[in-house]
Amino acid sequence: MLFLLKKYLGALLMPLPLLLILGFIGIILLWFTRWQKSGKTCVSVAFIMITLLGLQPISDRLLTPVEGEFSKRYELITPTPPENVHYIVVLGGGFTYNPDWSPSANLLSNSLPRVTEGIRLYLKHPGSKLIFTGGKANNSISSAEVAAKVAQSLGVPPDDTIALTEPKDTQEEAFEVEKIIGKSPFLLVTSANHLPRAIVMFEARGMHPFPAPANQLAINSPLSPWEKYIPSSFYFSHSERAWYELIGSIWYYLKPDNTQPLDATIIAPEAIDAE
Secondary structure, eight states, X not given: OHHHHHHHHHHHTSHHHHHHHHHHHHHHHHHHSSOHHHHHHHHXXXXXXXXXXXXXXXXXXXXXXXXXXXXXXHHHHXXXXXXXXXXXXXXXXXXXXXXXXXGGGGBOTTHHHHHHHHHHXXXXXXXXEEEEEOOOTTSSSOHHHHHHHHHHXXXXXXXXXXXXXXXXXXXXXXXXXXXXXXXXXXXXXXXXTTHHHHHHHHHTTTOOEEEEEEOOOOOOSOOOHHHHHSOOHXXXXXXXXXXXXXXXXXXXXXXXXXXXXXXXXXXXXXXXXXX
């Protein structure tokens, strides 16, 4: 119930629904009340904010501090990478499941860049395993299983993929990953704008993630003038990501912990194999 409340409330608190609600309130005031000035103000603010948040200079200015140091690839932000990488954890994101589609088409929004970055790092570290996380939502299979299918369709052996199908949010993902790898160092792959929050949740459990950002969005390289100064839904989505991470961080500190710390010492699978 708490998970559904978070999803519905979070969706309503995103910029587009909020501004549309404000705009509709303004229309109602204009058509059905005497509060004409208030109605005009509501409609004007909604219209202006939708326009501004769809401009690249503004949206990426909002997103840049969220991505922070993770606006670069793994190799450029990790001066002393682990010598032997045993696990690469790829956090779940948007997905659906239509078996008639090509596998990668089922990964929506931020998910496909995460998976492709995970595969790139897997190829750099022979002998490693890919751990995918994410629950089912309303689909017949989970986000983790969809991601694993995509990796396997691109040549990753099934034995090198692990799908954790229970987690519904990042905090639960950290809890489930810890059951598999304990405190062993690992590469943590997620969107650059999500990494600051994800790192906090994994480190709160005493784990040792090396950040491996994917899906960098804030653009600081040259763009054509029409790309920068004409409002676009693409850049509006960048504003949404900045707002989403702010809401997510606030929720993390307000909500009760839905996981429990592990009491027993966990032995990583490779240690068991060695015995």
